[in-house]
Amino acid sequence: MPIKKVAQEVPKIAPLPGYLRAQFIRCGRSNCHCRNTNGHGPYFYRVVTVRGKKWKQYVKKDELAEVQAGISERRRQLAEVRQINREARENWRTFKVQLRQLDQLMRLAGYDV
Numbered sequence: 001m002p003i004k005k006v007a008q009e010v011p012k013i014a015p016l017p018g019y020l021r022a023q024f025i026r027c028g029r030s031n032c033h034c035r036n037t038n039g040h041g042p043y044f045y046r047v048v049t050v051r052g053k054k055w056k057q058y059v060k061k062d063e064l065a066e067v068q069a070g071i072s073e074r075r076r077q078l079a080e081v082r083q084i085n086r087e088a089r090e091n092w093r094t095f096k097v098q099l100r101q102l103d104q105l106m107r108l109a110g111y112d113v
């Protein structure tokens, strides 16, 4: 099967920032079992930091897998960008060293550089 065809058939995961947090809630009713247990739940929230402020968004149980996939996808993309940047920095360093070597060689060869 051609590569292009495969790429078209793989569903695209929308990257999502943040992370998932499970929370247990105490409802406050005096006769509820949650007073003496962990509470109701777990309920899941996606926590996102925007300009230093944390926001949380409730995630329904049937959306949990999709949201987790989105969060993983974003982390994968960020790791990829970091790797590309690392390689670019290394290439730049190598290029500068080569440029210096070329400069020295040209001076040795009598060029006015």
Ligand SMILES: [Zn+2]
Binding pocket: 026, 027, 028, 029, 032, 033, 034, 035, 040
């Ligand atoms: Zn309760």
